Amino acid sequence: MDDNDRLLDLTIPQLLRWRVAQTPDKVALREKEFGIWNPYTWHDYYQKVQAVAAGLIRIGFQREMKLALIGDNIPELLFTAVGTMAAGGIGVGIYQTSLPDEMADILNGLDVSVAFCNDQEQVDKLVEVRRRIPGVFRVIYEDPRGMRSYRDDAWFMDFHRLLDLGLEALALDGGHIEASIDQGRPEDVCFLCLTSGTTGQPKGAMMCHRNYINMGVQITKVDRLADTDEYLSFLPFAWIGEQMNSFGIAMATGITVNFPESVETSMEDLKEIGPHFIFGAPRIYETIRSQIWLRIDDAYWFNRACYHYFSRVGQRAAGYRMSGRPMPWWLRFRAWIGDQLVFRPLINQIGFLRLRRAYTGGAALGPDLFTFYQTMGVNLKQIYGQTEITGIAYMHRDGDIRPDTVGKPLPGTECRISDASEILSRSPSVCKGYYKLPDKTEELLQGGWLHSGDAGFLDSDGHLVVIDRVSDVMHNRAGEMFSPMFLENKLKFSPYIKEAVVFGDQRDYVAALINIDPIIVGKWAEDRGLSFTTYMDLSLKPEVAELIRAEVAAFNRSVEKPHFRIRRFAILYKLLDMDDGELTKTGKIRRKFVREKYRLLHETLYDETVDVREVEAEFRYQDGQVTTVRTSMPFYTLAWEGGET
Amino acid sequence: MNTLTVSDVTLAFGGLNALTNVNLEIQPGLITSVIGPNGAGKTSLLNCISGFYNPTSGEIFYGEARLTRASPHQVTKRGIARAFQNLELFGGLTVLDNLMLARHRHLAYSFFHALLYWGKAARLEAENRAFVEEVIDFMELEAYRKRAVGSLSYGIQKRVEVARALTLGPQLLLLDEPMAGMNIEEKEDMVRFILDIQKEREITVALVEHDLGVVMDISDQVYVLDFGELIGAGSPQAVATNRKVIEAYIGED
Numbered sequence: 001m002d003d004n005d006r007l008l009d010l011t012i013p014q015l016l017r018w019r020v021a022q023t024p025d026k027v028a029l030r031e032k033e034f035g036i037w038n039p040y041t042w043h044d045y046y047q048k049v050q051a052v053a054a055g056l057i058r059i060g061f062q063r064e065m066k067l068a069l070i071g072d073n074i075p076e077l078l079f080t081a082v083g084t085m086a087a088g089g090i091g092v093g094i095y096q097t098s099l100p101d102e103m104a105d106i107l108n109g110l111d112v113s114v115a116f117c118n119d120q121e122q123v124d125k126l127v128e129v130r131r132r133i134p135g136v137f138r139v140i141y142e143d144p145r146g147m148r149s150y151r152d153d154a155w156f157m158d159f160h161r162l163l164d165l166g167l168e169a170l171a172l173d174g175g176h177i178e179a180s181i182d183q184g185r186p187e188d189v190c191f192l193c194l195t196s197g198t199t200g201q202p203k204g205a206m207m208c209h210r211n212y213i214n215m216g217v218q219i220t221k222v223d224r225l226a227d228t229d230e231y232l233s234f235l236p237f238a239w240i241g242e243q244m245n246s247f248g249i250a251m252a253t254g255i256t257v258n259f260p261e262s263v264e265t266s267m268e269d270l271k272e273i274g275p276h277f278i279f280g281a282p283r284i285y286e287t288i289r290s291q292i293w294l295r296i297d298d299a300y301w302f303n304r305a306c307y308h309y310f311s312r313v314g315q316r317a318a319g320y321r322m323s324g325r326p327m328p329w330w331l332r333f334r335a336w337i338g339d340q341l342v343f344r345p346l347i348n349q350i351g352f353l354r355l356r357r358a359y360t361g362g363a364a365l366g367p368d369l370f371t372f373y374q375t376m377g378v379n380l381k382q383i384y385g386q387t388e389i390t391g392i393a394y395m396h397r398d399g400d401i402r403p404d405t406v407g408k409p410l411p412g413t414e415c416r417i418s419d420a421s422e423i424l425s426r427s428p429s430v431c432k433g434y435y436k437l438p439d440k441t442e443e444l445l446q447g448g449w450l451h452s453g454d455a456g457f458l459d460s461d462g463h464l465v466v467i468d469r470v471s472d473v474m475h476n477r478a479g480e481m482f483s484p485m486f487l488e489n490k491l492k493f494s495p496y497i498k499e500a501v502v503f504g505d506q507r508d509y510v511a512a513l514i515n516i517d518p519i520i521v522g523k524w525a526e527d528r529g530l531s532f533t534t535y536m537d538l539s540l541k542p543e544v545a546e547l548i549r550a551e552v553a554a555f556n557r558s559v560e561k562p563h564f565r566i567r568r569f570a571i572l573y574k575l576l577d578m579d580d581g582e583l584t585k586t587g588k589i590r591r592k593f594v595r596e597k598y599r600l601l602h603e604t605l606y607d608e609t610v611d612v613r614e615v616e617a618e619f620r621y622q623d624g625q626v627t628t629v630r631t632s633m634p635f636y637t638l639a640w641e642g643g644e645t
Numbered sequence: 646m647n648t649l650t651v652s653d654v655t656l657a658f659g660g661l662n663a664l665t666n667v668n669l670e671i672q673p674g675l676i677t678s679v680i681g682p683n684g685a686g687k688t689s690l691l692n693c694i695s696g697f698y699n700p701t702s703g704e705i706f707y708g709e710a711r712l713t714r715a716s717p718h719q720v721t722k723r724g725i726a727r728a729f730q731n732l733e734l735f736g737g738l739t740v741l742d743n744l745m746l747a748r749h750r751h752l753a754y755s756f757f758h759a760l761l762y763w764g765k766a767a768r769l770e771a772e773n774r775a776f777v778e779e780v781i782d783f784m785e786l787e788a789y790r791k792r793a794v795g796s797l798s799y800g801i802q803k804r805v806e807v808a809r810a811l812t813l814g815p816q817l818l819l820l821d822e823p824m825a826g827m828n829i830e831e832k833e834d835m836v837r838f839i840l841d842i843q844k845e846r847e848i849t850v851a852l853v854e855h856d857l858g859v860v861m862d863i864s865d866q867v868y869v870l871d872f873g874e875l876i877g878a879g880s881p882q883a884v885a886t887n888r889k890v891i892e893a894y895i896g897e898d
Binding site: 034035621 | 790
């Protein structure tokens with residue numbers, strides 16, 4: 001039994017209090033503001049949490065009430081989240097990119113009483129739907145900028161005013177928050193986490209204290225963290241991926257959580273902090289790789305030659321490292337030279353030098369990306385889990401990294417594959433179900449196992465392999481099965497392809513709508529003296545189409561089964577976007593919606609007589625204005641041996 | 646806070662009058678706009694106020710202080726700052742350095758202190774940096790702090806130009822076409838910044854602008870110039886219905 005297991009009997013506020021008793025003066029949080037990193041010790045952290053809790057009680061917030069958190073990651077957001085728990089309430093994370101109507105639905109659906117917003121942008125959204133959310137009795141804002149016209153309205157409250165109220169209350173009765181914290185039990189629900197919802201309305205998963213703490217304790221049994229380690233908080237707080245770090249791992253290990261100056265400066269701040277571990281969706285790793293490639297391309301020939309030579313050496317070395325086999329000394333020596341000469345300086349430029357582990361999750365990542373990062377000495381590992389199991393339940397172990405799997409279960413997690421090949425899991429991190437949705441909860445937790453909805457299998461080494469959503473698996477007209485996500489991911493291994501949507505359910509062949517990568521293809525066009533104006537213009541260039549056609553042809557040659565091959569494709573004139581509802585907040589494709597929205601294109605993909613289709617493209621600006629552009633969009637058919645023309 | 650009064654100002658270049666007997670008032674705490682077709686004398690008027698030109702005749706007062714013959718640095722000392730239409734920034738320097746440089750008036754330490762970066766030098770530099778950082782935060786320029794100004798997009802450079810003027814800590818800010826050449830979203834951002842400058846920082850704003858929609862939306866007081874003469878003044882509504890103004894813009898006789 002590990003020392004840390006006793007932490008499982010505490011709630012998050014109790015664990016915070018325990019941290020204060022252990023290391024009151026150690027830095028718990030750090031925030032960059034006005035160009036300077038400002039620290040908060042565990043003691044400061046607890047003081048703020050107590051003040052928030054007392055302030056909330058003072059304005060009439062009661063146990064089990066819900067408080068919604070909307071905004072960029074700032075320490076005040078965390079103070080409010082843990083302060084809510086200390087007062088016996090329940091936090092709700094809402095994505096700051098949500099639209100007003102969406103917010104109103106969530107606030108009503110989850111019975112929220114108080115909302116915390118970081119700035120005017122978020123407050124304005126609530127003002128827009130104020131009449132629809134009668135249950136919300138107070139809106140707390142952190143940044144008073146631009147709030148002048150709301151100052152006399154009692155519906156709004158400055159966060160600093162809340163703290164003052166709390167401090168007053170604590171001065172009168174210092175013990176009532178302590179008592180409230182003592183009342184909490186580890187199995188109490190403390191947070192409602194929205195599930196990403198590739199289908200329909202988001203649901204609130206009921207997370208309890210132990211879910212988070214267990215996750216933090218178990219993952220650090222596999223990958224040790226020291227309390228001197230650093231973490232940069234740049235993922236949306238409403239996503240389980242951020243909560244598991246700032247509630248789970250940070251509390252369980254005592255590491256320092258750093259908050260970037262603004263969303264735009266995250267990558268700069270990453271460089272300054274030099275975190276010891278990082279967690280992110282595949283997109284982040286893809287973006288960083290694109291940037292590195294672009295810069296290498298622009299480097300002097302000598303630097304470029306060094307990079308390419310040592311990349312080849314490093315790739316071979318990475319092969320040994322990932323599988324845990326001993327390396328021949330000659331290769332080891334050359335790889336060491338490459339590290340010192342090329343890769344260590346290179347990863348220092350992105351702030352990865354101190355990084356011991358980088359985790360990727362949320363969607364599949366190409367094998368070449370694993371090799372790319374492992375070559376540079378960045379220990380990139382795949383994790384797998386759902387919101388409902390606190391984000392991580394399966395993970396690669398060091399020296400046992402295989403791009404085609406998601407690794408082995410964490411300690412204390414049991415895995416079973418159902419007869420319908422669905423992945424089932426059981427662990428203390430499994431949530432209590434969905435808020436006010438007993439039917440869905442029953443489905444989710446049938447027989448005491450968490451039903452993931454993903455199809456997969458365990459291989460002979462005990463690694464879990466994830467295929468696709470059970471509901472997303474498609475069959476062509478001949479009845480042959482294929483997974484659209486699997487094919488899309490494989491297509492996206494091409495650096496020129498940013499996003500792809502694969503069709504073919506009950507059809508004769510597989511077809512795809514493709515998004516080109518604006519940065520890489522833009523650079524490619526520039527290098528060839530090809531001029532373009534907008535993304536739309538670039539994506540409709542015949543030269544670009546030829547480039548993509550070659551990529552798709554290469555894809556067709558490499559796929560495992562003949563019926564996976566793509567027969568027809570078209571390049572979409574706009575990037576799929578969250579704001580247009582085409583992607584979920586975590587960047588997954590909302591398949592049904594996309595198929596409906598681009599119905600005409602979908603049909604054209606299966607009408608081989610049409611080469612060019614006139615389309616009306618609708619663009620929505622951030623302020624809601626809409627413009628329509630007419631254009632003609634070409635479709636391309638690929639031929640292959642054995643296929644009809 | 647002071648009122649800026651322009652009375653009977655005429656500015657002549659040889660036989661050509663850029664401004665003829667212009668009278669106007671910029672009242673404290675408000676947003677006052679000057680509009681007019683190309684060549685109407687809007688920028689000339691700002692140049693007279695900020696001391697780049699001296700009027701041929703007439704007087705300019707800021708409160709009790711006479712600015713008629715003042716030089717630009719004397720005007721700046723009175724608490725009047727200006728953001729230029731054609732960006733007056735050092736393209737090779739970072740945003741931070743550009744803004745720090747704008748504070749040099751507040752850096753009064755000796756060569757000896759500077760050499761050792763000690764005592765007064767260190768203290769003043771830190772104070773000025775704190776001031777500049779506050780402006781960076783206000784104008785939301787954090788992401789560009791260490792980037793060379795020349796490498797930034799035009800819209801961001803415009804924002805840096807306004808930030809540079811704010812760094813002087815003015816009471817009255819003269820903005821010369823802050824929205825020229827911007828797209829819709831950049832314009833909306835700039836409007837929000839101008840309103841915040843007026844309301845949150847309590848700075849008087851004098852705005853020269855072509856975009857009539859913006860001017861009518863945010864101004865408290867509007868003056869209209871045409872061929873160097875004042876042809877209209879008043880609230881945005883009053884000006885919008887003024888016949889002379891409509892003629893000047895649409896070009897009827």
